[in-house]
Amino acid sequence: xxxxxxxxxxxxxxxxxxxxxxxxxxxAHAATAMAELGIIPKDAAKKIWDKGRTAKxxxxxxxxIEAEVKHDVIAFLTHLSEIVxxxxxxxxxxxxxxxxxxxxxxxxxxRAADFLIDDVDVLLAALKRRAFEHKFTPxxxxxxxxxxxxxxxxxxxxxxxxxxxxxxxxxxxxxKEVATCAISGAVGTFAQVDPRVEAYVAKAMGLAVExxxxxxxxxxxxxxxxxxxxxIASSIERLATEIxxxxxxxxLEAEEFFSEKQKGSSAMPHKRxxxxxxxxxGLARMVRGYAIPAMENVALWHERDISHSSVExxxxxxxxxTLDFALARLAxxxxxxxxxxxxxxxxxxxxxxxxxxxxxxxxxxxKGVAREDAYAIVQRNAMKVWGGEANFLELLKKDPDVRAKxxxxxxEANFDLDHHFKHVDTIFTxxxxxx
Numbered sequence: 001x002x003x004x005x006x007x008x009x010x011x012x013x014x015x016x017x018x019x020x021x022x023x024x025x026x027x028a029h030a031a032t033a034m035a036e037l038g039i040i041p042k043d044a045a046k047k048i049w050d051k052g053r054t055a056k057x058x059x060x061x062x063x064x065i066e067a068e069v070k071h072d073v074i075a076f077l078t079h080l081s082e083i084v085x086x087x088x089x090x091x092x093x094x095x096x097x098x099x100x101x102x103x104x105x106x107x108x109x110x111r112a113a114d115f116l117i118d119d120v121d122v123l124l125a126a127l128k129r130r131a132f133e134h135k136f137t138p139x140x141x142x143x144x145x146x147x148x149x150x151x152x153x154x155x156x157x158x159x160x161x162x163x164x165x166x167x168x169x170x171x172x173x174x175x176k177e178v179a180t181c182a183i184s185g186a187v188g189t190f191a192q193v194d195p196r197v198e199a200y201v202a203k204a205m206g207l208a209v210e211x212x213x214x215x216x217x218x219x220x221x222x223x224x225x226x227x228x229x230x231x232i233a234s235s236i237e238r239l240a241t242e243i244x245x246x247x248x249x250x251x252l253e254a255e256e257f258f259s260e261k262q263k264g265s266s267a268m269p270h271k272r273x274x275x276x277x278x279x280x281x282g283l284a285r286m287v288r289g290y291a292i293p294a295m296e297n298v299a300l301w302h303e304r305d306i307s308h309s310s311v312e313x314x315x316x317x318x319x320x321x322t323l324d325f326a327l328a329r330l331a332x333x334x335x336x337x338x339x340x341x342x343x344x345x346x347x348x349x350x351x352x353x354x355x356x357x358x359x360x361x362x363x364x365x366x367k368g369v370a371r372e373d374a375y376a377i378v379q380r381n382a383m384k385v386w387g388g389e390a391n392f393l394e395l396l397k398k399d400p401d402v403r404a405k406x407x408x409x410x411x412e413a414n415f416d417l418d419h420h421f422k423h424v425d426t427i428f429t430x431x432x433x434x435x
Contacts, residue, residue, distance in 0.1 A: 001014070010321045017059065019104060022107050023104055027080070028049050029200060030095060030099075030183055031045040031091055032045045033199075036200075037194055037197070051083050057080075057083075062076055065078050095192075096185055101309075106217065109178045109222075109320070113171055116324060116327065119324055120164055120168045122328070124164055124168070127164065128161055131161055137341050138150055138421070139156070139253060140344070140348050147347075147350070150355055151420070157334075160238075174225045175225075179208055180217055181209060182198065182210040188212065188214045198210075227291045227294070229290070230291035237281050251347065253343050256274050287326070290315040290318060290319040297312070351385060353415055354382050354392050364378070367405040
C-alpha cells in the first residue's frame with residue numbers, strides 16, 4: 001500500500017492491530033462455543049474474553065516471537081497467553097492455523113467490500129446528478145473515434161451509471177461469495193473440533209459456514225472476489241478514458257476541474273492536463289493485475305499448502321485499498337467535471353451536417369430508391385464535404401437524384417437534431433427508474 005493512493009479507513013482494515021483483534025475474536029468465540037459444549041471450562045472462556053477484550057496487542061512483541069518460532073499464529077497465541085494467563089491453554093483447541101487465518105482474511109475482505117459498495121454508491125450519485133443535469137445537452141456520438149450521430153452528454157453519463165450499477169451488484173455477490181468461515185481443524189475433517197464451534201464462530205463474525213473446507217477455504221471464492229474488483233477497475237478506466245479524450249485540446253467538450261493555484265506543467269504554464277483521469281487509469285491497471293494471482297491461488301496441493309499466503313498478504317490490502325482510492329477519486333472528478341455545451345455544439349456542426357447522413361439515406365429508401373443506390377447518392381455528397389466542398393444539406397439540394405425524390409422541406413426535416421433525442425426519456429427511465 002502506498003500512502004499517496006490510500007485512504008485511512010480502508011488501510012485500517014489491513015493494519016496489524018486490526019488483524020490481531022480479529023484473530024482474538026475468532027479464538028475467543030471458539031472458546032465460548034467449546035465452553036457451551038462442555039469441552040473447556042466456562043470460567044476459562046470467560047477469562048479469555050475478560051483479559052483479551054480490552055487488551056492492546058503488542059505488535060512488536062508478536063513480531064519478536066515470530067522471529068524466533070517462524071510461525072505467525074503461534075507467535076500471536078504465545079503473546080495472547082502472556083495476557084490471558086494459565087487459561088490460555090484452552091485456546092485453539094482442535095483448531096489449526098488456517099482456521100484463524102482464512103476466517104480472518106474473509107472478515108477483512110467483507111469489511112473492505114462494504115467500503116467499496118459505499119464508494120460505488122457515492123460515484124453513482126454523482127453520475128446520476130450530472131446525467132440529469134445534461135440529459136438533453138447535445139453532443140456528437142463517435143464510433144472508431146469518428147463523428148457518427150448525435151447523442152447527449154447525459155446519455156454518456158447514463159451509460160456509466162448503468163455499468164457501475166452492475167458493478168455494485170457484482171460486489172454484493174462477491175462479498176457474499178467470500179463471506180465464509182472455516183473452523184474445521186487439520187485437513188478439514190472436524191476430527192478434533194466440533195462443527196458446532198464453526199457454526200457459532202461464523203454467526204458471531206457475520207459469516208456463513210463453509211460447507212466443506214480442506215483445512216483451507218476454497219480459493220475459487222477469492223478468485224471471484226478479485227475478478228470482480230478487476231471488472232470494476234475496468235469500468236473506472238473506461239469512464240476515465242472517455243474524459244481524457246473529451247479533454248483533448250481539439251475536442252474540449254469536458255474538462256477536469258482546475259483549481260486556482262493548480263499547475264499543469266513544470267515547463268509550460270498554459271497546460272491543464274487530465275491528470276486525475278490518467279491517475280485512475282493507472283490504478284485500474286494495478287487492480288486488474290491482482291486478479292491473475294488470485295486465480296492462480298485456486299490450485300493448491302492436496303488439502304492445503306501455503307503458496308497462496310504470500311500472494312494474499314499483498315493483493316488483499318493492495319487491491320482493496322487501491323480500488324477504494326480510485327473510486328473516490330473518480331466520484332470527485334465526476335462531481336466537479338467542467339462541461340462545455342458550446343464546444344459540443346461546435347463539434348456537432350464541424351462536419352457540415354454529415355451526422356444526419358443516415359436519416360437522408362432512410363428517407364430516400366422510403367421514397368422507393370434501392371438501398372444500395374441511396375447509399376451511393378448520399379455517400380458521394382458526403383465525401384465532397386469531407387473534402388471541404390460546402391455544406392452537406394446544400395450539396396444534397398443540388399443533387400438531381402436527391403431532388404427527384406425529396407423536396408427542400410423534406411430534406412431539411414432530416415436535419416432536425418431533436419429527432420435523435422426522442423427516446424432519451426425512455427432510456428433514462430430504463431436506467432434510473434420512473435421516479
